[in-house]
Amino acid sequence: xxxxxxVGLVGFGTVGAGAAKIxxxxxxxxxxxxxxxxELVRIADLDVTRDRGxxxxxxxxxxxxxxxxxxxxxxxxxxxxxxxxxxxRVILGAMAGGKSVVTANKxxxxxxxxxxxxAAARHGVDLGFEASVGGGxxxxxxxxxxxxxxxxxxxxxxxxxTSNYILSRMTKEGHGFQEVLAEAQxxxxxxxxxxxDVAGTDSAHKLAIMVSLAYGTPVNFKDLFxxxxxxxxxxxxxxxxxxxxxxxxxxxxxxLRGDQEDEIEARVHPTMIPANSPIARVDxxxxxxxxxxxxxxxxxxxxxxxxxLPTGSAVVSDVIDIARNLxxxxxxxxxxxxxxxxxxxxxxxxPIEDIxxxxxxRFMVLDRPGVLSQIAGVLGQQGISISSVLQKGRKxxxxxxxxxxxxxxxxxxxxxxxxxxxxMAFISEPTTLIRVEGHDE
Amino acid sequence: xxxxxxVGLVGFGTVGAGAAKIxxxxxxxxxxxxxxxxELVRIADLDVTRDRGxxxxxxxxxxxxxxxxxxxxxxxxxxxxxxxxxxxRVILGAMAGGKSVVTANKxxxxxxxxxxxxAAARHGVDLGFEASVGGGxxxxxxxxxxxxxxxxxxxxxxxxxTSNYILSRMTKEGHGFQEVLAEAQxxxxxxxxxxxDVAGTDSAHKLAIMVSLAYGTPVNFKDLFxxxxxxxxxxxxxxxxxxxxxxxxxxxxxxLRGDQEDEIEARVHPTMIPANSPIARVDxxxxxxxxxxxxxxxxxxxxxxxxxLPTGSAVVSDVIDIARNLxxxxxxxxxxxxxxxxxxxxxxxxPIEDIxxxxxxRFMVLDRPGVLSQIAGVLGQQGISISSVLQKGRKxxxxxxxxxxxxxxxxxxxxxxxxxxxxMAFISEPTTLIRVEGHDE
Numbered sequence: 001x002x003x004x005x006x007v008g009l010v011g012f013g014t015v016g017a018g019a020a021k022i023x024x025x026x027x028x029x030x031x032x033x034x035x036x037x038x039e040l041v042r043i044a045d046l047d048v049t050r051d052r053g054x055x056x057x058x059x060x061x062x063x064x065x066x067x068x069x070x071x072x073x074x075x076x077x078x079x080x081x082x083x084x085x086x087x088x089r090v091i092l093g094a095m096a097g098g099k100s101v102v103t104a105n106k107x108x109x110x111x112x113x114x115x116x117x118x119a120a121a122r123h124g125v126d127l128g129f130e131a132s133v134g135g136g137x138x139x140x141x142x143x144x145x146x147x148x149x150x151x152x153x154x155x156x157x158x159x160x161x162t163s164n165y166i167l168s169r170m171t172k173e174g175h176g177f178q179e180v181l182a183e184a185q186x187x188x189x190x191x192x193x194x195x196x197d198v199a200g201t202d203s204a205h206k207l208a209i210m211v212s213l214a215y216g217t218p219v220n221f222k223d224l225f226x227x228x229x230x231x232x233x234x235x236x237x238x239x240x241x242x243x244x245x246x247x248x249x250x251x252x253x254x255x256l257r258g259d260q261e262d263e264i265e266a267r268v269h270p271t272m273i274p275a276n277s278p279i280a281r282v283d284x285x286x287x288x289x290x291x292x293x294x295x296x297x298x299x300x301x302x303x304x305x306x307x308x309l310p311t312g313s314a315v316v317s318d319v320i321d322i323a324r325n326l327x328x329x330x331x332x333x334x335x336x337x338x339x340x341x342x343x344x345x346x347x348x349x350x351p352i353e354d355i356x357x358x359x360x361x362r363f364m365v366l367d368r369p370g371v372l373s374q375i376a377g378v379l380g381q382q383g384i385s386i387s388s389v390l391q392k393g394r395k396x397x398x399x400x401x402x403x404x405x406x407x408x409x410x411x412x413x414x415x416x417x418x419x420x421x422x423x424m425a426f427i428s429e430p431t432t433l434i435r436v437e438g439h440d441e
Numbered sequence: 442x443x444x445x446x447x448v449g450l451v452g453f454g455t456v457g458a459g460a461a462k463i464x465x466x467x468x469x470x471x472x473x474x475x476x477x478x479x480e481l482v483r484i485a486d487l488d489v490t491r492d493r494g495x496x497x498x499x500x501x502x503x504x505x506x507x508x509x510x511x512x513x514x515x516x517x518x519x520x521x522x523x524x525x526x527x528x529x530r531v532i533l534g535a536m537a538g539g540k541s542v543v544t545a546n547k548x549x550x551x552x553x554x555x556x557x558x559x560a561a562a563r564h565g566v567d568l569g570f571e572a573s574v575g576g577g578x579x580x581x582x583x584x585x586x587x588x589x590x591x592x593x594x595x596x597x598x599x600x601x602x603t604s605n606y607i608l609s610r611m612t613k614e615g616h617g618f619q620e621v622l623a624e625a626q627x628x629x630x631x632x633x634x635x636x637x638d639v640a641g642t643d644s645a646h647k648l649a650i651m652v653s654l655a656y657g658t659p660v661n662f663k664d665l666f667x668x669x670x671x672x673x674x675x676x677x678x679x680x681x682x683x684x685x686x687x688x689x690x691x692x693x694x695x696x697l698r699g700d701q702e703d704e705i706e707a708r709v710h711p712t713m714i715p716a717n718s719p720i721a722r723v724d725x726x727x728x729x730x731x732x733x734x735x736x737x738x739x740x741x742x743x744x745x746x747x748x749x750l751p752t753g754s755a756v757v758s759d760v761i762d763i764a765r766n767l768x769x770x771x772x773x774x775x776x777x778x779x780x781x782x783x784x785x786x787x788x789x790x791x792p793i794e795d796i797x798x799x800x801x802x803r804f805m806v807l808d809r810p811g812v813l814s815q816i817a818g819v820l821g822q823q824g825i826s827i828s829s830v831l832q833k834g835r836k837x838x839x840x841x842x843x844x845x846x847x848x849x850x851x852x853x854x855x856x857x858x859x860x861x862x863x864x865m866a867f868i869s870e871p872t873t874l875i876r877v878e879g880h881d882e
Binding site: 138302310 | 459462463466467470471472473474475476571577578579582583586587588589590591592657719722723734735736737738739740741742743744745748750751753754755757758760761762765766768769770771773774775779780781784785
């Protein structure tokens with residue numbers, strides 16, 4: 001039996017420093033759990049001088065990542081550099097050398113996950129990626145182990161802290177997106193270029209990973225429908241409140257049992273959810289994932305979705321898990337994709353046009369008699385049934401909002417109706433559509 | 442490699458039927474995850490005639506539990522009868538026969554956990570007990586794996602659905618304990634004899650298990666401080682609201698880093714928590730556990746803490762976990778107590794008199810001048826500092842409540858002060874003390 005487990009870190013940035021700190025500070029605790037010492041023996045980073053607040057013994061730090069990959073004392077490689085090319089080379093190189101890998105790289109896994117899963121299986125090594133979704137929240141384990149007995153019926157994830165911070169502030173203060181974004185950038189909660197977060201891409205990466213694990217299916221990332229929060233206005237937030245909803249950027253997945261063939265939905269977009277639902281009150285940079293299983297019903301996991309130590313916590317939990325496997329010669333005991341490799345099956349991802357949902361539609365109209373009847377007429381022709389209408393503050397001759405909540409309707413029909421309505425002369429700007437999750441009453 | 446995993450069930454009650462249903466309905470899913478079929482081959486129960494809504498093949502059901510324990514086709518025994526004596530015999534008997542065990546029996550584990558953990562280690566088998574705390578919520582895995590890299594600083598658990606249902610209804614409707622209890626009994630949310638739930642015993646069992654896993658320490662169950670919810674009144678709930686708090690029955694554990702020796706606190710009692718804290722809004726029969734780790738900060742797990750299928754979900758997740766170990770000859774890969782056996786260390790459990798807390802004190806006094814000054818005087822002598830006083834509805838000569846919130850104070854001093862105050866002539870009933878979790882401001 002191995003007398004110690006060696007860890008090699010590639011990427012000594014925020015998350016890398018967090019993982020290193022935990023491995024040092026909680027070394028005794030980790031040894032008591034694992035049975036042998038778990039030691040950080042190599043760290044590779046381009047910058048070997050900056051102080052990360054972690055004491056690194058001499059000889060450990062190097063600029064040459066090959067020194068990590070080639071070191072026989074390294075059993076587990078932590079890929080924490082992010083990005084695609086080098087990260088993938090590090091992961092595949094480590095695996096080829098018989099080393100297990102832990103990564104927080106959701107973008108890489110979302111796009112190249114299948115290739116990496118396959119490499120892990122082929123080389124008989126473990127791949128840990130708890131840190132790739134929800135920071136320190138143990139959601140990957142919930143999907144692969146804790147809820148493994150369940151057919152996952154749906155997933156609702158607040159999985160991007162920046163977007164949630166911005167929407168929370170907009171909701172609380174009534175300010176506009178740009179204003180809150182600027183403030184979030186000053187406070188360090190949003191990047192200088194926030195596109196990745198506010199456009200929904202980051203959430204989609206995480207959703208793709210969860211879908212892959214929940215349903216045992218490869219996911220073609222490009223097929224996910226993704227819409228960000230940049231077009232959400234204080235007006236929509238105020239209306240949402242009036243209807244008893246909160247607007248959140250959600251990653252949503254649903255399992256659709258078919259007569260012929262099962263399908264899944266997987267989409268990221270701003271969503272109105274009932275204000276009393278357990279994830280509606282998840283504010284600020286916190287993340288939360290609601291998983292609905294056919295046996296367990298709804299389970300919600302909540303915590304810090306980012307940050308040096310929370311994400312480092314997930315990284316080191318994977319290290320402990322893999323160390324336990326190494327000591328029992330049981331690498332690959334839980335396949336990285338959670339289903340046995342030969343048991344994974346491509347499920348059809350339903351295109352967004354084919355989904356059904358409740359819809360919030362905000363029309364900006366020139367206030368004059370007959371407008372509502374024309375809008376309602378087009379919706380009716382498309383078979384879309386209205387559950388309520390809000391038309392406040394009449395100002396004849398001026399532009400005013402008309403808000404309509406629909407019963408369950410087909411996205412295809414809603415889009416067709418909006419195309420027709422938005423061409424009408426009394427419509428002053430493109431209509432705002434926000435999908436609503438909740439019960440059709 | 443094994444071609445299938447055989448499961449034997451002892452106790453075909455609510456949870457047993459849930460587990461059986463899941464093993465049947467999701468058989469294909471489970472096989473896709475594990476790699477081989479997982480089959481329920483034996484079920485023992487005294488009642489072999491009642492319909493549990495599960496189709497049982499002929500020859501599977503027996504009244505003789507030895508037929509489960511002795512069947513070589515049974516790899517994993519599910520002990521779901523509850524109680525102490527027979528349950529323990531089943532578990533130890535199964536282990537002695539080289540079978541792994543899954544149980545939902547929190548009472549047994551809280552009281553005889555050490556002996557059972559030891560037997561699992563000695564026989565080289567696995568013990569799964571995810572279902573023992575929080576029903577379908579994967580909190581055991583969070584403690585043993587997901588947050589394994591953390592020193593757990595504290596645990597706050599709403600871990601008894603009956604008590605939480607009663608407190609939630611009392612809070613919502615302003616009714617008294619007895620009235621709501623009777624209603625909960627009619628609705629099937631409380632047992633005919635609810636003592637176990639409302640007196641805090643069930644919560645304490647679950648807390649003892651979590652403490653054992655979080656800190657790698659044996660727990661002497663009798664040392665836990667346990668106080669139930671029977672004395673909570675609508676008046677206290679109303680005052681709590683006024684101060685911005687909600688009253689929940691919590692299982693609380695804290696890690697206290699000592700100069701000489703680390704200690705832990707572990708206690709169950711009604712607790713005022715800030716109304717905006719993530720677990721304050723957990724209502725009805727839902728459970729939630731907030732874990733605070735030194736790296737991950739706070740993580741909250743929320744879900745259904747009881748019920749046939751939710752608890753069955755946890756049982757079967759353990760079956761899958763153990764099956765994965767059996768197929769890799771890696772039983773005992775995660776020690777049942779989460780720490781390596783030789784690495785467990787008794788931590789001193791701090792007696793309740795030695796804790797410090799914020800306190801809510803409700804004095805029922807004969808309204809006359811000078812009363813508050815006398816109460817404050819005694820508190821002051823004991824070094825207890827007052828943060829606020831509420832004395833509403835003056836009715837000279839009648840009994841009125843005087844409510845005092847303290848700054849952080851020593852339980853010992855508070856108890857001493859109450860002993861003295863409760864002897865005073867103007868005090869008309871024993872003073873109500875509710876511990877408050879929150880920041881001392």
